[in-house]
Amino acid sequence: MPRSNTGTATWQAIDARRHLHSFTDPKVIETQGSRIIVRGEGSHVWDSDGRKILDGMAGLWCVNIGYGRRELADAAHAQMTNLSYYNNHFQSATPQMIELADVLAGLTPDGIEQFAFANSGSEANDTVVRLARRYWQIKGQPAKRTIISRTMAYHGSTLAGSSLGGLSHMHAMDGGVLPDITHIEHPHWYVYGGELSREDFGLKAARALEARILELGAENVAAFIAEPVQGAGGVIDPPATYWPEIQRICQQYDVLLIADEVICGFGRTGQWFGSQTYDIAPDFMPMAKGLSSGYVPIAAIGLSRRVSETLGQGGLIAHGYTYSGHPVACAVALANIEIIKAEGLVERVRDDIGPYFTAKFDKLVAEHPLVGERRGVGLMASLQLVRDKTTRELCTMEDNAAIQVREFCYANGLIVRAVMQSIVLSPPLVITRDEVDELINILTRALDEAARKLGKL
Numbered sequence: 510m511p512r513s514n515t516g517t518a519t520w521q522a523i524d525a526r527r528h529l530h531s532f533t534d535p536k537v538i539e540t541q542g543s544r545i546i547v548r549g550e551g552s553h554v555w556d557s558d559g560r561k562i563l564d565g566m567a568g569l570w571c572v573n574i575g576y577g578r579r580e581l582a583d584a585a586h587a588q589m590t591n592l593s594y595y596n597n598h599f600q601s602a603t604p605q606m607i608e609l610a611d612v613l614a615g616l617t618p619d620g621i622e623q624f625a626f627a628n629s630g631s632e633a634n635d636t637v638v639r640l641a642r643r644y645w646q647i648k649g650q651p652a653k654r655t656i657i658s659r660t661m662a663y664h665g666s667t668l669a670g671s672s673l674g675g676l677s678h679m680h681a682m683d684g685g686v687l688p689d690i691t692h693i694e695h696p697h698w699y700v701y702g703g704e705l706s707r708e709d710f711g712l713k714a715a716r717a718l719e720a721r722i723l724e725l726g727a728e729n730v731a732a733f734i735a736e737p738v739q740g741a742g743g744v745i746d747p748p749a750t751y752w753p754e755i756q757r758i759c760q761q762y763d764v765l766l767i768a769d770e771v772i773c774g775f776g777r778t779g780q781w782f783g784s785q786t787y788d789i790a791p792d793f794m795p796m797a798k799g800l801s802s803g804y805v806p807i808a809a810i811g812l813s814r815r816v817s818e819t820l821g822q823g824g825l826i827a828h829g830y831t832y833s834g835h836p837v838a839c840a841v842a843l844a845n846i847e848i849i850k851a852e853g854l855v856e857r858v859r860d861d862i863g864p865y866f867t868a869k870f871d872k873l874v875a876e877h878p879l880v881g882e883r884r885g886v887g888l889m890a891s892l893q894l895v896r897d898k899t900t901r902e903l904c905t906m907e908d909n910a911a912i913q914v915r916e917f918c919y920a921n922g923l924i925v926r927a928v929m930q931s932i933v934l935s936p937p938l939v940i941t942r943d944e945v946d947e948l949i950n951i952l953t954r955a956l957d958e959a960a961r962k963l964g965k966l
């Protein structure tokens with residue numbers, strides 16, 4: 510197709526015929542057409558009709574420094590011109606991967622000593638599964654293979670990633686979950702807490718891990734994997750009691766702890782990593798997205814001292830990808846981290862724009878008849894849509910409120926996600942106060958409209 514052949518209708522027609530989308534029903538593309546995004550700057554993107562849209566999701570939770578930063582383009586250009594590719598297989602390395610590993614060691618919690626590289630969060634989690642099982646083999650306990658995860662978790666879309674995830678529609682897509690992966694309940698107090706206090710429910714949810722370990726036998730359990738705050742499952746931040754209890758259980762039963770930082774990493778929660786926000790000491794820290802602010806694909810996996818020392822004693826690591834530690838991706842990630850540091854974006858989320866954003870959401874919970882709960886921390890947030898605030902009765906799929914809100918927002922220049930009956934937001938960390946006001950304004954109008962349709966306003 511000639512490149513000059515542009516225009517929304519033409520793109521949509523070719524797209525419908527030639528392109529199988531991710532996480533989309535092809536029939537929707539056929540009947541409604543795709544949304545073609547052509548440009549981005551700061552916290553906004555533009556579509557192929559020239560419409561300016563505030564991106565409340567930072568792409569897919571990843572464009573932490575905002576769109577269109579020249580520094581990253583310059584870093585990629587310089588690296589491609591000097592050394593466009595080399596790998597880390599068979600004893601090789603490039604200065605960029607070495608420097609990035611060293612910089613990451615300075616940002617991650619104490620005890621994270623070494624880094625492996627991959628190209629996506631899914632690949633990072635596949636890598637973790639292989640390395641965790643390898644760890645126990647080297648330790649002489651090859652039966653420790655099972656990975657325990659949680660319902661509503663998202664850990665990727667590869668075979669291991671989708672199995673680690675706890676989303677039933679993903680399991681249904683290809684007929685199930687890989688062997689030696691199992692799920693416990695996730696800690697969503699508002700829905701599952703019943704009469705328990707948030708704190709008591711946090712302990713109960715964590716103790717589901719202990720029960721599952723005892724059921725399987727600790728001698729068969731390799732690791733527990735969890736996002737510090739569940740992201741794609743609807744931004745579910747756990748009660749304060751949850752993580753300390755999980756940590757105790759993992760220690761007591763000698764189960765490796767995997768903190769999936771793919772969304773939480775690089776400032777999203779107001780610290781460099783979610784593990785710092787929740788005082789978690791993981792053995793594996795897969796990270797991606799904000800590592801390059803989505804400018805290029807790259808992922809890394811932080812390894813604790815005991816993991817890196819054990820793997821160091823076990824001979825050949827028979828694992829790796831052609832593009833593990835790609836020098837262009839590493840150079841871009843380094844430039845991205847430079848910007849996050851220079852502009853104090855982590856502190857900005859913690860002390861300034863995060864609290865500003867949260868206060869606006871709290872106001873909606875207090876005042877809006879459709880909003881029952883605010884969840885999240887830093888700049889990842891969600892609003893639970895409810896039929897009844899006092900009984901915590903949720904909106905149903907038939908109410909269709911979340912999708913209505915999402916569609917109203919898009920039609921009025923704002924991208925949000927609808928997850929079950931929640932509205933999810935994860936804007937760029939550079940979003941300004943004026944842009945937060947714009948976001949809240951459109952979102953409030955969308956909520957009003959949905960509430961009117963349900964007869965609640």
Ligand code: PXG
Nearest residue numbers: 629630631663664665736740741769771772
């Ligand atoms: N772990 C977590 C916690 C994630 O959020 C992945 C792993 C996989 O990363 P890759 O790079 O392989 O996509 C993710 C990705 C959504 C949505 O619907 C979320 C993600 C990806 C696509 C859609 O919110 N998260």
